[in-house]
Amino acid sequence: MKRREFLKKAAVTTAAAGAALSFGAPAVHAKKRYLWKMVTTWPPHFPVFGESAEFIAKWVEKMSDGRLKIQVYGGGELVPPLQAFDAVSGGMVEMGHACAYYWAGKAPATQFFGAVPFGMNSEQMTSWILAGDGHKLWKELYANFNLIPFLVGTCGVQMGGWFNKEINSISDVKGLKMRIPGLGGKVIAKAGGTAVLSAGGEIYTNLERGVIDATEWVGPYHDYKMGFYKVAKYYYYPGWHEPGTAIEMFVNKKAYEKLPKDLQQIIAYAAQSSAAWMLAEFEAKNNYYLQKLINEHNVKLKKFPADVLKAFRKYTKEVLAEITAKDPMSKKVHENYSAFQKKVVEWDKISEFAYMEINYL
């Protein structure tokens, strides 16, 4: 405690001295150094998602002139992937990097900060979080867990997934065994399918052996690297279940509040910088791998039929109604999310969509 008091006094003295200094004169600061840990839910060096965690650590170190070093751990390197939330919440480590829907079991409302079937796309999610009420609500939710959340990016509209069975009508989903987590999985279950949970490393083998008939993953870049094209017949689009998945970083609230204000800000804007980069990277990489899949591996693209999507949408409404009926925070967040979506779509119809329509059709 004594050293902290000394540092506080030193800081005050420095600030007072700084005010009196003419610009250009050196200011002497006594600054503490920090070594933090960031656990992630991603395999080590996972493309884009894992790179975002590593970039943030690098940017923070550079911006802070080495005063805050962050050691990034892949899922399982320090704690199992799905224990990242608890590890940061409990203060074992200072930071985590994940997707909010992994924590649905802790608080169902987390799902609205990850992905919602037929919900907002990347641009809209980012807008809700950075310029609407999204971040405020997210912080309110995570405060219950001693965490502060930050948006670190979105990944664009995902692909619908890899199928070994054609989906020509909603009745084809009956009996379908599909690896699909979260709200999308609940929708598949309502349509008479079975939502299977497989860890990333098991999906390929399960698909190859027919343990599952289908799987969703991310998009062409990540899917290519998983090699699904070798064991699945059809590649469906669009990813109705994850139209603009948000990726998060969360920081232990007490650890964050103990940091000097400049390091707090450096963390916040490293995260926000990642938000600009992540979607940019997905846009740049996905087409390259899409073309490889089509041209080098004869992958057949298929669009979900309109009536299948209509049924998925109906089941999504039921799933959301069930969640919001049971959980007041989910209700509050969902209302805000939906109101924002409804409005922003009206603008996007005559801007982004109208522009794509004249160019893409």
Next chain:
Amino acid sequence: MKRREFLKKAAVTTAAAGAALSFGAPAVHAKKRYLWKMVTTWPPHFPVFGESAEFIAKWVEKMSDGRLKIQVYGGGELVPPLQAFDAVSGGMVEMGHACAYYWAGKAPATQFFGAVPFGMNSEQMTSWILAGDGHKLWKELYANFNLIPFLVGTCGVQMGGWFNKEINSISDVKGLKMRIPGLGGKVIAKAGGTAVLSAGGEIYTNLERGVIDATEWVGPYHDYKMGFYKVAKYYYYPGWHEPGTAIEMFVNKKAYEKLPKDLQQIIAYAAQSSAAWMLAEFEAKNNYYLQKLINEHNVKLKKFPADVLKAFRKYTKEVLAEITAKDPMSKKVHENYSAFQKKVVEWDKISEFAYMEINYL
């Protein structure tokens, strides 16, 4: 010079001492303070664009603990808006905030870093700049002017503009006097119209008095504030001429290189953070003002007919061919830009567009 040498030595000593310190022990730094100026092309406190400049200044100051303070000037407060480029290039001030197409007279290739008719939308432009070759080419171009460019945001698909004359076919553009700068203006001229240049403050009166028949500006948020709905009959979409305008910050290269590395990084990531925020803010605000225009002021939305857009597209190709034939750097940038656009569009067709299609039609 002597003081600089002393500071260099001091920095080396500090770094060496830092390496030997255990984390948690205070490190003593002797750090110079900087007071910089940023000139902008925007009216003082201009929504979104001007706010971005102010946010960047605020974020840099907070992240640097006050070591780098940036005083932001609206256009005309220190130098006229369109002298921002020269003021920073010549070293009179350290930073500028603008749109690259304002500098077409200095180097035609700047236009590809602003907006291209029928070019990339915001998501794609950001991707080209942050994850493709865009930033590299932009830096190469600006190095000729002793400047380093940074992307600070994009503004989404703009509106097509305010018209007092219906545009039912391309022949209606003949004789049309429209306030429209840049490449879009060249297209209007090719279609037989007159591209008029008016400063922001004169447009309203010119439209009211019939000096011009039409004007483009930005989108519902900015257009509402200009009051154009009071003096124009039709509000056209989509903004074919500016589908995803990029906004820039540029820094005097020598001034930047003299900064300590941590402050250089702080500037770079403050800019990148603005890139995430700007589009988010446009998305959040534009619909609110669009609805006000429609519901409170009876504004009539009109979509450009397909054959008008087809003609605009043909003229755009001619305009671009003329520019790239004359200027090798424009040719180099345009080829890279177009190749990126062609590819990313293939992915967007089955992701962003396909998703919007199932939701918006």
